[in-house]
Amino acid sequence: xxxxxxxxxxxxxxxxxxxxxxxxxxxxxxxxxxxxxxxxxxxxxxxxxxxxxxxxxxxxxxxxxxxxxxxxxxxxxxxxxxxxxxxxxxxxxxxxxxxxxxxxxxxxxxxxxxxxxxxxxxxxxxxxxxxxxxxxxxxxxxxxxxxxxxxxx
Numbered sequence: 001x002x003x004x005x006x007x008x009x010x011x012x013x014x015x016x017x018x019x020x021x022x023x024x025x026x027x028x029x030x031x032x033x034x035x036x037x038x039x040x041x042x043x044x045x046x047x048x049x050x051x052x053x054x055x056x057x058x059x060x061x062x063x064x065x066x067x068x069x070x071x072x073x074x075x076x077x078x079x080x081x082x083x084x085x086x087x088x089x090x091x092x093x094x095x096x097x098x099x100x101x102x103x104x105x106x107x108x109x110x111x112x113x114x115x116x117x118x119x120x121x122x123x124x125x126x127x128x129x130x131x132x133x134x135x136x137x138x139x140x141x142x143x144x145x146x147x148x149x150x151x152x153x
Contacts, residue, residue, distance in 0.1 A: 002030040002070060009066045010037070023055050025062060034104035035070070037063045041097050050093035051132075051139075057088045059101035060130040060142035067103045067128055068146040075115045079148040084125065086144040094134040101142075103130040114148075122150040 010027040013020040024043050028036025037059050044055040061083055072079045106114070106126060117124030125147050132140035 063103035094139040
């Protein structure tokens with residue numbers, strides 16, 4: 001079920017966020033550890049033929065947005081989500097043919113506090129982390145705070 005939701009979220013992004021189309025952002029996988037968003041290096045390289053920093057930051061940011069969406073949907077909420085704070089660190093070049101941003105599920109306490117805030121105040125903020133690996137080493141670390149507001153049906 002989460003895989004279908006991720007595919008739907010990426011389709012929404014590709015339709016409504018031109019940058020997502022331009023970077024050719026794609027759904028990766030969702031499992032018990034988290035989710036992955038992908039983009040091909042072939043359309044996202046810089047002058048050094050490694051991944052463009054803007055793509056790396058965007059993939060990480062959107063992986064957090066998608067994770068926030070899944071957490072909200074799991075709790076039965078339809079929300080409007082925005083990143084309100086982020087930090088990106090570039091540790092090494094990424095030259096993988098498929099760039100993959102991995103965002104882990106939040107721990108139970110973090111998710112429960114976020115959902116409780118949504119229930120009580122119709123809005124909440126959750127902090128998430130993502131990373132991009134290159135040759136099995138961390139190339140990018142990302143942290144972001146996401147604000148969600150319940151939308152009335």
